[in-house]
Amino acid sequence: xxxxxxxxxxxxxxxxxxxxxxxxxxxxxxxxxxxxxxxxxxxxxxxxxxxxxxxxxxxxxxxxxxxxxxxxxxxxxxxxxxxxxxxxxxxxxxxxxxxxxxxxxxxxxxxxxxxxxxxxxxxxxxxxxxxxxxxxxxxxxxxxxxxxxxxxxxxxxxxxxxxxxxxxxxxxxxxxxxxxxxxxxxxxxxxxxxxxxxxxxxx
Amino acid sequence: xxxxxxxxxxxxxxxxxxxxxxxxxxxxxxxxxxxxxxxxxxxxxxxxxxxxxxxxxxxxxxxxxxxxxxxxxxxxxxxxxxxxxxxxxxxxxxxxxxxxxxxxxxxxxxxxxxxxxxxxxxxxxxxxxxxxxxxxxxxxxxxxxxxxxxxxxxxxxxxxxxxxxxxxxxxxxxxxxxxxxxxxxxxxxxxxxxxxxxxxxxx
Numbered sequence: 001x002x003x004x005x006x007x008x009x010x011x012x013x014x015x016x017x018x019x020x021x022x023x024x025x026x027x028x029x030x031x032x033x034x035x036x037x038x039x040x041x042x043x044x045x046x047x048x049x050x051x052x053x054x055x056x057x058x059x060x061x062x063x064x065x066x067x068x069x070x071x072x073x074x075x076x077x078x079x080x081x082x083x084x085x086x087x088x089x090x091x092x093x094x095x096x097x098x099x100x101x102x103x104x105x106x107x108x109x110x111x112x113x114x115x116x117x118x119x120x121x122x123x124x125x126x127x128x129x130x131x132x133x134x135x136x137x138x139x140x141x142x143x144x145x146x147x148x149x150x151x152x153x154x155x156x157x158x159x160x161x162x163x164x165x166x167x168x169x170x171x172x173x174x175x176x177x178x179x180x181x182x183x184x185x186x187x188x189x190x191x192x193x194x195x196x197x198x199x200x201x202x203x
Numbered sequence: 204x205x206x207x208x209x210x211x212x213x214x215x216x217x218x219x220x221x222x223x224x225x226x227x228x229x230x231x232x233x234x235x236x237x238x239x240x241x242x243x244x245x246x247x248x249x250x251x252x253x254x255x256x257x258x259x260x261x262x263x264x265x266x267x268x269x270x271x272x273x274x275x276x277x278x279x280x281x282x283x284x285x286x287x288x289x290x291x292x293x294x295x296x297x298x299x300x301x302x303x304x305x306x307x308x309x310x311x312x313x314x315x316x317x318x319x320x321x322x323x324x325x326x327x328x329x330x331x332x333x334x335x336x337x338x339x340x341x342x343x344x345x346x347x348x349x350x351x352x353x354x355x356x357x358x359x360x361x362x363x364x365x366x367x368x369x370x371x372x373x374x375x376x377x378x379x380x381x382x383x384x385x386x387x388x389x390x391x392x393x394x395x396x397x398x399x400x401x402x403x404x405x406x
Contacts, residue, residue: 048347049302061291065305068297075290087278088264094271099252102268130333144251 003028003069006038006052010105010169011066013203015053017165018070020200022077036121067097070162082162089157096156096163103141105170107134112177135179142185149187153194160195168195206231206272209241209255213308213372216406217269218256220368223403225280239324270300273365285365292360299359299366306344308373310337315380338382345388352390356397363398371398 005028006012019026031037031052038050047054047064055063055072063069074083084090113123115131145167149155155163171181171192181188195201208231209215222229234240234255241253250257250267258266258275266272277286287293316326318334348370352358358366374384374395384391398404 049306057291061295063294063298065298065301068294068301071297072290072294075293087275088260090278091266091271091275092264094274095266095268098268098271103252125332125336127330127333127336129328130330130336133328133330133333 001026001058002056004031004043004046004052004054004056005029006031006033009033009052010109010173011051012053013172014066014165014169015055015069016203017168017200018073018082018162020203021080021082021160021165021198022073024073024077033122067162070165074162082160082165084156084161093156093161093163097161097166099141100145100155100163100166100170104138104145105166105173107137107141108170108173108177108179110134111138111179112173115178116176138174138179139182142181142188146185146187149191154191160198164191164195165200168192168201204229204261205259207234207246207249207255207257207259208232209234209236212236212255213312213376214254214269215256216375217368217372218258218272219406220371220403221273221276221285221365223406224283224285224363224368224401225276227276227280236325270365273368277365285363285368287359287364296359296364296366300364300369302344303348303358303366303369303373307341307348308369308376310340310344311373311376311380311382313337314341314382315376318381319379341377341382342385345384345391349388349390352394357394363401367394367398368403371395371404 003015003026005016007030031043033052037043038052044050046056046062049064051064053064053066053069055069057063063072071083074081084093111131111134113119114126115128120126145155152158154160155167171188174180181192183189206218206229208219210233234246236255240246241250241255247253249259249265252267254267256267256269256272258272260266266275274286277284287296314334314337316322316334317329318331323329348358355361357363358370374391377383384395386392
Protein backbone atom coordinates (compact mmCIF):
# COMPACT_ATOMS: atom_id res chain seq x y z
CA UNK A 1 0.00 0.00 0.00
CA UNK A 2 1.06 3.58 -0.58
CA UNK A 3 -0.52 6.80 0.63
CA UNK A 4 -0.35 9.96 -1.47
CA UNK A 5 -0.15 12.69 1.14
CA UNK A 6 -0.41 16.47 0.82
CA UNK A 7 1.34 18.44 3.56
CA UNK A 8 -0.70 20.96 5.51
CA UNK A 9 -4.00 20.63 3.65
CA UNK A 10 -6.83 19.52 5.94
CA UNK A 11 -7.92 16.30 4.21
CA UNK A 12 -4.50 14.61 4.08
CA UNK A 13 -4.03 15.62 7.71
CA UNK A 14 -7.29 13.88 8.69
CA UNK A 15 -5.89 10.59 7.43
CA UNK A 16 -2.49 11.14 9.12
CA UNK A 17 -4.13 11.88 12.48
CA UNK A 18 -6.35 8.82 12.07
CA UNK A 19 -3.36 6.58 11.31
CA UNK A 20 -1.46 8.03 14.30
CA UNK A 21 -4.41 7.23 16.60
CA UNK A 22 -4.39 3.67 15.25
CA UNK A 23 -0.59 3.38 15.49
CA UNK A 24 -0.35 2.48 11.79
CA UNK A 25 2.75 3.41 9.79
CA UNK A 26 2.47 3.67 6.04
CA UNK A 27 4.76 4.38 3.06
CA UNK A 28 3.79 7.80 1.78
CA UNK A 29 4.56 10.02 -1.18
CA UNK A 30 4.16 13.77 -0.86
CA UNK A 31 2.17 15.56 -3.54
CA UNK A 32 3.29 19.21 -3.67
CA UNK A 33 0.01 21.13 -3.65
CA UNK A 34 1.88 24.47 -3.70
CA UNK A 35 3.26 23.48 -7.13
CA UNK A 36 -0.20 22.14 -8.18
CA UNK A 37 1.35 18.66 -8.51
CA UNK A 38 -2.12 17.18 -7.87
CA UNK A 39 -3.03 18.43 -11.37
CA UNK A 40 -0.03 16.73 -13.03
CA UNK A 41 -0.60 14.00 -15.60
CA UNK A 42 1.06 11.44 -13.31
CA UNK A 43 -1.20 12.16 -10.35
CA UNK A 44 -4.33 12.56 -12.49
CA UNK A 45 -3.76 8.93 -13.52
CA UNK A 46 -3.99 8.02 -9.81
CA UNK A 47 -7.00 10.23 -9.00
CA UNK A 48 -8.84 11.81 -11.93
CA UNK A 49 -10.40 14.22 -9.44
CA UNK A 50 -6.89 15.63 -8.78
CA UNK A 51 -7.18 15.60 -5.01
CA UNK A 52 -5.23 14.18 -2.12
CA UNK A 53 -5.17 11.96 -0.16
CA UNK A 54 -5.23 8.80 -2.26
CA UNK A 55 -4.40 5.29 -1.08
CA UNK A 56 -3.14 2.73 -3.58
CA UNK A 57 -3.76 -0.86 -2.49
CA UNK A 58 -1.46 -3.75 -3.36
CA UNK A 59 -3.88 -4.94 -6.07
CA UNK A 60 -3.79 -1.49 -7.71
CA UNK A 61 -7.18 -0.32 -6.44
CA UNK A 62 -7.10 3.40 -5.69
CA UNK A 63 -9.11 4.67 -2.72
CA UNK A 64 -9.78 8.37 -2.42
CA UNK A 65 -11.90 10.46 -0.03
CA UNK A 66 -10.39 10.82 3.44
CA UNK A 67 -13.28 9.24 5.29
CA UNK A 68 -13.43 6.22 2.96
CA UNK A 69 -9.68 5.71 3.50
CA UNK A 70 -10.09 6.04 7.27
CA UNK A 71 -12.97 3.55 7.34
CA UNK A 72 -10.91 1.08 5.32
CA UNK A 73 -8.19 1.21 7.98
CA UNK A 74 -10.84 0.94 10.71
CA UNK A 75 -12.05 -2.32 9.17
CA UNK A 76 -8.49 -3.70 8.88
CA UNK A 77 -7.45 -2.48 12.36
CA UNK A 78 -10.57 -2.22 14.53
CA UNK A 79 -8.73 -1.10 17.70
CA UNK A 80 -8.99 1.55 19.01
CA UNK A 81 -12.45 2.03 17.55
CA UNK A 82 -12.85 5.46 15.94
CA UNK A 83 -16.09 4.84 14.00
CA UNK A 84 -18.01 3.09 16.82
CA UNK A 85 -19.21 -0.50 17.27
CA UNK A 86 -22.93 -0.82 18.09
CA UNK A 87 -25.36 0.46 15.42
CA UNK A 88 -26.54 3.51 17.37
CA UNK A 89 -22.98 4.51 18.27
CA UNK A 90 -21.82 4.09 14.66
CA UNK A 91 -24.71 6.26 13.45
CA UNK A 92 -24.19 9.00 16.06
CA UNK A 93 -20.47 9.20 15.20
CA UNK A 94 -21.22 9.36 11.49
CA UNK A 95 -23.88 12.02 12.11
CA UNK A 96 -21.39 14.21 13.98
CA UNK A 97 -18.58 13.56 11.54
CA UNK A 98 -20.85 14.81 8.78
CA UNK A 99 -22.26 17.74 10.76
CA UNK A 100 -18.70 18.91 11.41
CA UNK A 101 -17.80 18.51 7.73
CA UNK A 102 -20.89 20.16 6.30
CA UNK A 103 -21.27 22.99 8.77
CA UNK A 104 -17.66 23.67 9.80
CA UNK A 105 -14.99 22.19 7.51
CA UNK A 106 -16.73 23.02 4.24
CA UNK A 107 -17.74 26.60 5.22
CA UNK A 108 -14.19 27.25 6.49
CA UNK A 109 -12.89 25.82 3.23
CA UNK A 110 -15.22 28.09 1.23
CA UNK A 111 -13.92 31.11 3.17
CA UNK A 112 -10.31 30.10 2.55
CA UNK A 113 -10.60 29.05 -1.07
CA UNK A 114 -12.77 31.98 -2.19
CA UNK A 115 -11.16 34.62 -0.02
CA UNK A 116 -7.41 33.96 0.18
CA UNK A 117 -5.16 35.40 -2.56
CA UNK A 118 -2.93 32.30 -2.42
CA UNK A 119 -5.87 30.16 -3.63
CA UNK A 120 -6.51 32.11 -6.83
CA UNK A 121 -4.82 29.45 -9.00
CA UNK A 122 -6.67 26.55 -7.33
CA UNK A 123 -10.19 27.98 -6.92
CA UNK A 124 -11.29 29.26 -10.32
CA UNK A 125 -13.20 31.52 -10.25
CA UNK A 126 -12.87 32.84 -6.72
CA UNK A 127 -16.17 34.29 -5.49
CA UNK A 128 -15.34 36.62 -2.58
CA UNK A 129 -19.02 37.17 -1.84
CA UNK A 130 -19.38 33.42 -1.20
CA UNK A 131 -16.44 33.58 1.22
CA UNK A 132 -18.22 36.35 3.11
CA UNK A 133 -21.53 34.46 3.12
CA UNK A 134 -19.85 31.52 4.86
CA UNK A 135 -18.21 33.43 7.72
CA UNK A 136 -21.37 33.73 9.85
CA UNK A 137 -22.19 30.06 9.15
CA UNK A 138 -18.90 29.02 10.74
CA UNK A 139 -19.66 31.05 13.86
CA UNK A 140 -23.28 29.88 14.07
CA UNK A 141 -22.18 26.25 14.01
CA UNK A 142 -19.42 26.82 16.57
CA UNK A 143 -22.03 28.26 18.94
CA UNK A 144 -24.19 25.16 18.50
CA UNK A 145 -21.15 22.93 19.03
CA UNK A 146 -20.27 24.83 22.19
CA UNK A 147 -23.69 24.06 23.67
CA UNK A 148 -23.29 20.39 22.75
CA UNK A 149 -19.80 20.15 24.27
CA UNK A 150 -21.08 21.49 27.59
CA UNK A 151 -22.40 18.03 28.36
CA UNK A 152 -19.67 15.73 27.06
CA UNK A 153 -15.91 15.52 26.53
CA UNK A 154 -15.85 14.66 22.83
CA UNK A 155 -17.89 15.64 19.81
CA UNK A 156 -19.85 12.40 19.46
CA UNK A 157 -19.95 11.36 23.11
CA UNK A 158 -17.68 10.03 25.84
CA UNK A 159 -15.01 8.64 23.50
CA UNK A 160 -12.62 10.21 21.02
CA UNK A 161 -13.78 9.41 17.47
CA UNK A 162 -13.25 10.28 13.84
CA UNK A 163 -15.66 13.21 14.41
CA UNK A 164 -13.04 14.77 16.72
CA UNK A 165 -10.39 14.35 14.03
CA UNK A 166 -12.54 16.22 11.51
CA UNK A 167 -13.24 18.81 14.21
CA UNK A 168 -9.56 19.32 15.06
CA UNK A 169 -8.57 19.71 11.44
CA UNK A 170 -11.49 22.11 10.81
CA UNK A 171 -10.69 24.40 13.73
CA UNK A 172 -6.98 24.45 12.84
CA UNK A 173 -7.93 25.27 9.24
CA UNK A 174 -9.68 28.41 10.52
CA UNK A 175 -6.27 30.07 11.02
CA UNK A 176 -5.24 30.30 7.34
CA UNK A 177 -8.87 31.27 6.60
CA UNK A 178 -8.36 34.18 9.06
CA UNK A 179 -11.17 33.04 11.34
CA UNK A 180 -11.00 32.55 15.10
CA UNK A 181 -13.02 30.70 17.75
CA UNK A 182 -14.64 33.41 19.90
CA UNK A 183 -13.26 33.44 23.47
CA UNK A 184 -16.69 32.97 25.02
CA UNK A 185 -17.05 29.52 23.44
CA UNK A 186 -15.25 27.95 26.39
CA UNK A 187 -16.43 24.41 25.72
CA UNK A 188 -15.06 24.46 22.16
CA UNK A 189 -11.81 25.94 23.50
CA UNK A 190 -11.50 23.22 26.16
CA UNK A 191 -12.28 20.45 23.66
CA UNK A 192 -9.79 21.89 21.13
CA UNK A 193 -7.05 22.09 23.78
CA UNK A 194 -7.73 18.47 24.77
CA UNK A 195 -7.61 17.03 21.25
CA UNK A 196 -4.62 19.21 20.34
CA UNK A 197 -2.70 17.74 23.28
CA UNK A 198 -2.98 14.19 21.92
CA UNK A 199 0.21 12.97 20.21
CA UNK A 200 -1.79 12.32 17.01
CA UNK A 201 -2.44 16.06 16.59
CA UNK A 202 1.19 16.50 15.50
CA UNK A 203 0.61 14.26 12.48
CA UNK B 204 -39.00 5.09 15.71
CA UNK B 205 -40.28 8.00 13.67
CA UNK B 206 -38.84 9.57 10.55
CA UNK B 207 -39.24 13.28 9.88
CA UNK B 208 -39.50 13.46 6.11
CA UNK B 209 -39.45 16.41 3.73
CA UNK B 210 -41.25 15.86 0.44
CA UNK B 211 -39.30 16.43 -2.76
CA UNK B 212 -36.02 17.67 -1.24
CA UNK B 213 -33.09 15.43 -2.19
CA UNK B 214 -31.89 14.37 1.25
CA UNK B 215 -35.20 13.05 2.58
CA UNK B 216 -35.65 11.24 -0.74
CA UNK B 217 -32.28 9.50 -0.32
CA UNK B 218 -33.55 7.91 2.89
CA UNK B 219 -36.92 6.96 1.37
CA UNK B 220 -35.25 5.26 -1.62
CA UNK B 221 -32.88 3.45 0.75
CA UNK B 222 -35.77 2.19 2.90
CA UNK B 223 -37.67 1.09 -0.23
CA UNK B 224 -34.63 -0.92 -1.41
CA UNK B 225 -34.50 -2.57 2.02
CA UNK B 226 -38.26 -3.14 2.14
CA UNK B 227 -38.54 -1.24 5.44
CA UNK B 228 -41.73 0.64 6.32
CA UNK B 229 -41.54 3.41 8.84
CA UNK B 230 -43.94 5.85 10.55
CA UNK B 231 -43.17 9.28 9.10
CA UNK B 232 -44.12 12.87 9.74
CA UNK B 233 -43.91 15.39 6.90
CA UNK B 234 -42.08 18.63 7.58
CA UNK B 235 -43.41 21.29 5.18
CA UNK B 236 -40.23 22.84 3.78
CA UNK B 237 -42.26 25.17 1.54
CA UNK B 238 -43.67 26.76 4.72
CA UNK B 239 -40.18 26.70 6.35
CA UNK B 240 -41.54 24.32 9.03
CA UNK B 241 -37.99 23.01 9.52
CA UNK B 242 -37.23 26.37 11.17
CA UNK B 243 -40.17 26.12 13.61
CA UNK B 244 -39.52 25.95 17.33
CA UNK B 245 -40.97 22.43 17.48
CA UNK B 246 -38.68 21.03 14.78
CA UNK B 247 -35.63 22.97 15.99
CA UNK B 248 -36.03 21.03 19.25
CA UNK B 249 -35.68 17.82 17.19
CA UNK B 250 -32.76 19.02 15.00
CA UNK B 251 -31.09 22.28 16.00
CA UNK B 252 -29.60 22.41 12.50
CA UNK B 253 -33.17 22.77 11.13
CA UNK B 254 -32.80 20.18 8.40
CA UNK B 255 -34.58 17.03 7.34
CA UNK B 256 -34.48 14.08 7.45
CA UNK B 257 -34.29 13.25 11.15
CA UNK B 258 -34.92 9.86 12.73
CA UNK B 259 -36.11 9.68 16.34
CA UNK B 260 -35.28 6.35 18.00
CA UNK B 261 -37.44 4.75 20.67
CA UNK B 262 -35.02 5.89 23.40
CA UNK B 263 -35.32 9.51 22.22
CA UNK B 264 -31.97 9.64 20.42
CA UNK B 265 -32.22 11.81 17.30
CA UNK B 266 -30.22 10.79 14.24
CA UNK B 267 -29.76 13.30 11.46
CA UNK B 268 -27.71 13.27 8.26
CA UNK B 269 -29.15 11.06 5.52
CA UNK B 270 -26.15 8.80 5.22
CA UNK B 271 -25.88 8.24 8.98
CA UNK B 272 -29.57 7.29 9.02
CA UNK B 273 -29.10 4.95 6.05
CA UNK B 274 -26.09 3.26 7.65
CA UNK B 275 -28.07 2.77 10.86
CA UNK B 276 -30.73 0.88 8.90
CA UNK B 277 -28.00 -1.06 7.05
CA UNK B 278 -26.66 -2.29 10.39
CA UNK B 279 -30.14 -3.27 11.64
CA UNK B 280 -31.18 -4.83 8.30
CA UNK B 281 -28.03 -5.99 6.46
CA UNK B 282 -29.87 -7.47 3.44
CA UNK B 283 -29.72 -6.44 0.68
CA UNK B 284 -26.31 -4.90 1.32
CA UNK B 285 -26.13 -1.29 0.12
CA UNK B 286 -22.90 -0.22 1.87
CA UNK B 287 -20.82 -3.31 1.01
CA UNK B 288 -19.44 -6.16 3.12
CA UNK B 289 -15.67 -6.76 2.67
CA UNK B 290 -13.37 -3.86 3.67
CA UNK B 291 -12.33 -2.94 0.12
CA UNK B 292 -15.92 -3.05 -1.15
CA UNK B 293 -17.12 -0.92 1.78
CA UNK B 294 -14.39 1.64 1.09
CA UNK B 295 -15.01 1.80 -2.67
CA UNK B 296 -18.75 2.33 -2.10
CA UNK B 297 -18.07 5.05 0.47
CA UNK B 298 -15.55 6.68 -1.88
CA UNK B 299 -18.12 6.83 -4.68
CA UNK B 300 -20.94 7.88 -2.40
CA UNK B 301 -18.80 10.84 -1.31
CA UNK B 302 -17.52 11.66 -4.78
CA UNK B 303 -21.12 11.88 -5.98
CA UNK B 304 -22.07 14.06 -3.04
CA UNK B 305 -19.10 16.40 -3.20
CA UNK B 306 -18.83 16.76 -6.96
CA UNK B 307 -22.45 16.36 -8.09
CA UNK B 308 -25.08 16.71 -5.36
CA UNK B 309 -23.45 19.67 -3.60
CA UNK B 310 -22.61 21.63 -6.79
CA UNK B 311 -26.17 21.05 -8.07
CA UNK B 312 -27.45 22.18 -4.69
CA UNK B 313 -25.29 25.34 -4.87
CA UNK B 314 -26.71 26.10 -8.32
CA UNK B 315 -30.27 25.60 -7.10
CA UNK B 316 -29.99 27.37 -3.75
CA UNK B 317 -28.01 30.35 -5.01
CA UNK B 318 -29.73 30.69 -8.37
CA UNK B 319 -33.42 29.87 -7.99
CA UNK B 320 -35.80 32.68 -6.95
CA UNK B 321 -37.87 30.23 -4.86
CA UNK B 322 -34.86 29.66 -2.58
CA UNK B 323 -34.38 33.32 -1.62
CA UNK B 324 -35.97 32.81 1.81
CA UNK B 325 -33.93 29.67 2.58
CA UNK B 326 -30.49 30.61 1.21
CA UNK B 327 -29.54 33.95 2.78
CA UNK B 328 -27.75 35.64 1.13
CA UNK B 329 -28.08 34.13 -2.33
CA UNK B 330 -24.84 34.49 -4.29
CA UNK B 331 -25.72 34.12 -7.99
CA UNK B 332 -22.05 34.22 -8.99
CA UNK B 333 -21.48 31.08 -6.86
CA UNK B 334 -24.37 29.37 -8.65
CA UNK B 335 -22.71 30.17 -11.99
CA UNK B 336 -19.29 28.96 -10.76
CA UNK B 337 -20.78 25.56 -9.95
CA UNK B 338 -22.46 24.88 -13.31
CA UNK B 339 -19.28 23.80 -15.14
CA UNK B 340 -18.28 21.65 -12.12
CA UNK B 341 -21.48 19.64 -12.48
CA UNK B 342 -20.76 19.00 -16.16
CA UNK B 343 -17.08 18.19 -15.58
CA UNK B 344 -17.99 15.57 -13.02
CA UNK B 345 -20.73 14.06 -15.20
CA UNK B 346 -18.14 13.61 -17.98
CA UNK B 347 -15.83 11.79 -15.58
CA UNK B 348 -18.73 9.66 -14.34
CA UNK B 349 -19.64 8.80 -17.92
CA UNK B 350 -16.15 7.42 -18.55
CA UNK B 351 -16.37 5.36 -15.35
CA UNK B 352 -19.80 3.96 -16.21
CA UNK B 353 -18.54 2.72 -19.56
CA UNK B 354 -17.01 -0.23 -17.74
CA UNK B 355 -19.63 -1.16 -15.17
CA UNK B 356 -23.39 -1.16 -14.57
CA UNK B 357 -23.49 0.77 -11.29
CA UNK B 358 -21.57 3.68 -9.82
CA UNK B 359 -19.45 1.69 -7.37
CA UNK B 360 -19.21 -1.58 -9.32
CA UNK B 361 -21.35 -4.54 -10.31
CA UNK B 362 -23.98 -4.08 -7.61
CA UNK B 363 -26.50 -1.36 -6.83
CA UNK B 364 -25.38 0.56 -3.74
CA UNK B 365 -26.03 3.66 -1.70
CA UNK B 366 -23.78 5.52 -4.17
CA UNK B 367 -26.42 4.91 -6.86
CA UNK B 368 -29.11 6.31 -4.57
CA UNK B 369 -27.12 9.53 -4.08
CA UNK B 370 -26.49 9.58 -7.83
CA UNK B 371 -30.17 9.15 -8.73
CA UNK B 372 -31.25 11.88 -6.35
CA UNK B 373 -28.49 14.20 -7.60
CA UNK B 374 -29.35 13.80 -11.28
CA UNK B 375 -33.08 14.24 -10.57
CA UNK B 376 -32.24 17.38 -8.57
CA UNK B 377 -30.65 18.86 -11.69
CA UNK B 378 -34.13 19.53 -13.12
CA UNK B 379 -35.25 22.19 -10.59
CA UNK B 380 -31.69 23.58 -10.83
CA UNK B 381 -32.31 23.98 -14.59
CA UNK B 382 -29.39 21.73 -15.52
CA UNK B 383 -29.45 18.76 -17.89
CA UNK B 384 -27.29 15.72 -18.59
CA UNK B 385 -25.77 16.28 -22.06
CA UNK B 386 -27.08 13.77 -24.63
CA UNK B 387 -23.58 12.55 -25.51
CA UNK B 388 -23.08 11.16 -21.99
CA UNK B 389 -24.73 7.91 -23.01
CA UNK B 390 -23.38 5.86 -20.10
CA UNK B 391 -24.81 8.27 -17.54
CA UNK B 392 -28.12 8.25 -19.45
CA UNK B 393 -28.21 4.44 -19.52
CA UNK B 394 -27.36 4.20 -15.81
CA UNK B 395 -29.96 6.84 -14.90
CA UNK B 396 -32.64 5.01 -16.90
CA UNK B 397 -31.75 1.76 -15.13
CA UNK B 398 -31.87 3.12 -11.59
CA UNK B 399 -34.99 5.17 -12.37
CA UNK B 400 -36.76 1.97 -13.45
CA UNK B 401 -36.30 0.36 -10.03
CA UNK B 402 -39.49 0.49 -7.88
CA UNK B 403 -37.51 2.33 -5.17
CA UNK B 404 -37.08 5.37 -7.44
CA UNK B 405 -40.75 6.24 -6.89
CA UNK B 406 -40.13 6.73 -3.17
